[in-house]
Amino acid sequence: MDTKTIEIEGKTIDDAIEKACQEYDLPREKLNIEIISEGSSGFLGLVGSKKACIRASIMSIDLTMESPPKERMESTFTAAQSEKADVPRTEEIKESLAAKAKEKLDGILKRMGLDFPVHVEETSETIILKIEGDGSGLLIGKGGQTLDALQYIVNKASNKNGKGRKRIILDTEDYRKRREKTLIALAEKLGEKVKKTKKPVTVNPMNAHDRRIIHLALQDDKQLTTKSRGEGAFRKIIIVPARKS
């Protein structure tokens, strides 16, 4: 008898169980169902929605006695935290996000033919992956676009199942810090220009992170105000002289 166990995700637990039944082509009474995580639709079904995850296997002995999956499901539900099988599972998720992200990045780098070592640093909100570069800048690209693209893909791939999301930041050759310095210098230079000419200056379109650095660099300057204008990728900063009050 086939005793392999599969893990299935679904919008809700019922949804996942149904999928499991289809997978084995058996009614749910013939399946062992273990709930790994209950789904939640999150806030208004928009923020923080989670998928339900179950583990299913074929019942080895045909137990037609009581303990139909439905009841079993509910009991696991309430005792989810104390259930033995659940404990290692949650720990695994917590520690594995950084490891998973690193593994994904390693995999991509290897296939790019850039087999550089990656160092992991973790804080409460972010995971920083530092790639030891060879100084060629190939990983950074024009205006950091390659590094940003990699960061985006690693974020997407690692935070796919939405458990314990964390922001993943990629860095190489200290690029992020260098970029910040350049941007602050640019902001100050443009700020001076605005003060001298008393006319607004528009900065090139930038991503949210870069814009933030410019806003922060000029926020203490009482003679200037910064605004963002435009949509999506075209959003850019305008530095304007502050109105005298």
Place this chain on the structure above:
Amino acid sequence: MKELITYMVKALVDHPEKVEVFEVNGGQTSIYELKVSKEDIGKVIGKQGQTAKAIRTILSAVSSKVRRKSFLEIIE
């Protein structure tokens, strides 16, 4: 290159078993045709094409190293 695309896309989609990449080689250029399960097309393209753009950026970075041009097309 083909492996790189396959690896990245498989990490992003819900049905990795349905990911297929076909390679069409020309003189200086290569075209990669990516085929994924219907439900996953949106995931590969992303919001305002952001994911597709990111994959293409990485692709062009790698191909610039070998002095070639690569294009990625997502086919249904």
